[in-house]
Structures are given as structure tokens and as C-alpha cells.
Amino acid sequence: MILVFGKTGQVATELQRQGHVTALGRDAADLSDPQACAAVIADLKPSVVINAAAYTAVDKAEEEEALAQRINAASPGAMAGACAHLDIPFLHVSTDYVFDGTGQRAWIETDPVAPQNAYGRTKLAGEEAIRASGARHIILRTAWVFSAHGANFVKTMLRLSETRDALSVVEDQVGGPTPAADIAATLLTLADAMCDGATGGTYHYAGEPHTSWAGFARAIFEQAGRDVTVTGIPSAEYPTPATRPLNSRLDCAKLATDFGITPADWQGGLSRVLKELTSETK
């Protein structure tokens, strides 16, 4: 049995579509309660666990860091501990926001981390708790996740285009938008490999080609056929409670070398997500 924490989120939804998984929502496992998360693993005795739940509200985390820390660090740590006890692999999703965003080069897995906001600090603490647990694990760092479900930048842009014909979007934050469907497929492949005895570790997986949020917005409006003018602005002109890293590029070569998994094609993924959204006549 593949046990998934998370049911309604972007990655959790795609995992349920693509894999034969048992997905636990907040009602079955609340990540603000680490002991309850560990107990459910001990109880169900799955063959592998994937954690696709997290506190992902980046700005709100600035005010709720203690809660975000329980959800993003204490609970994944407790889950990993329970997996170590059962001797089963644990797969977890982390973020580009563990990096400080300096430089232009794509980050490799061993680069120094230095999160710039509360969400990033809690996600980094989650990584550290998992590594300390003794569980055989994969920490898959990804970035800029989008899908037809849940809250994401694509859906925000489409919503804004209903009432606006011009938008200002930051152009100095650069990264790789990543379709949730590709993350789910990658996690399922990695879960198999881990069950077959792969060593695991920390890996980067994101979409290519790299672009800015402004570039991503332009691609969204172009593919969706919406006539919205996007003006690229520096981050300083779009103040938010949480500071975002400027350089979010993730180097995904290690995943290709060890597992033959290449970066996601976000432009193709965007086309599929837009089709799905139109077929739902949203």
C-alpha cells in the first residue's frame, strides 16, 4: 500500500489520479499533530509513505510560523520516524525557497541553504528532521507548482484576467514552473525505486525552460488566448509580507543521472492544465 498524506492539494490530487494510493485528508491525519501522523503510519503499515501535505501559504506563514513549523517540520519528522521504525521508505516534497536566491546559476542539491522567509525556514527544518530520522528517504525539491486544482499562479492569473487587461508582474524572480502531474508521476516512479532498494537522498525536480513570473504570466495569457498586457517589474515594486528568492533555478541533473528522470516541460504541462480548466467550463 502506498500511503499519501494530503488529499485535496495539487500534488495529492494528481497522485490519486495516477497511482493506486490511499490518500489521507486533514480529517484522517492532521499535520498540526505530529504524533497522530506517526500513529496512522504505525497503524496502517503501508509499504511506502509519500507526504504531499504542507502549509503552503507563503505570506500567511510569516504570521503563523509556529503552526507552519508543526505542519512542515515536526509532522514530516514524526512520519519519517514511524517509517524508520517499520523500515519502509519515506518520500517528501520540498521547495526552492530553502535557498537564498543569490546568483544566476541553477542550485544543486549540496549548495548551502539559507531561506529568506518563514515558509522556507519551516520547509528546511522538515528536510533536516527527515534526514535525522534514520528513514530511507527521498526529499524532492520542486518549485512554482501549478495544476487545474487548488491555488496556484496559473489560476490567479486567469482569475485576474477576468477583470483586468493589464498586470504588473515581477520579472527578477526566475525559476522553473512545474506541473503537479509531473511531480506526481516522478514521486510514483521514485516510490517504486525506493521499494526496490534505491538509496535515496535529496533531489531537485522542476520545469524547464527557466523563466520569470512575468514570463510565465505572458505564456499563460498567450496559451489561454487572453489579451492581457504584462509589464515586468522588479520585486521591490510588488511588496509582499514574505521575501521570495530571486534565483529559484533548480539543477535537476542528479535525478536524471540516478533515475533517468528529466526536467518537466512546463509549456506542454500548461497547455494540458488550460485544456482541463476549459473542459470544466470554469
Ligand SMILES: NC(=O)C1=CN([C@@H]2O[C@H](COP(=O)(O)OP(=O)(O)OC[C@H]3O[C@@H](n4cnc5c(N)ncnc54)[C@H](OP(=O)(O)O)[C@@H]3O)[C@@H](O)[C@H]2O)C=CC1
Ligand atoms: N505550491 C507550490 O508552488 C510548491 C509546493 N511545494 C511543496 O510541494 C508539496 C505539495 O504542495 P501542493 O500540492 O502545491 O500543496 P497545496 O497547497 O495544493 O495543498 C496543500 C495540502 O496540504 C494539506 N494540509 C495543509 N495543512 C494541513 C494539516 N494541518 N493537516 C492535514 N493536511 C494539511 C491541504 O489540505 P486542506 O485542503 O485540508 O487544507 C492540502 O491538501 C508541499 O510539500 C509543498 O511545500 C514545493 C515547491 C512549490
Ligand SMILES: Cc1cn([C@H]2C[C@H](O)[C@@H](COP(=O)(O)OP(=O)(O)O[C@H]3O[C@@H](C)C(=O)[C@@H](O)[C@H]3O)O2)c(=O)[nH]c1=O
Ligand atoms: C498575483 C501577482 C503576483 N505577483 C508575484 C508575487 C510573487 O513574487 C510571484 C508569485 O506569486 P505567488 O503568490 O503565486 O507565489 P508563491 O506563493 O510565493 O509561490 C511559491 O509557493 C511556495 C509554496 C513554493 O514552494 C514556491 O516554489 C513558489 O511556488 O508573483 C506579481 O508580481 N503580480 C501579481 O499580480
Ligand SMILES: [Mg+2]
Ligand atoms: Mg501562494
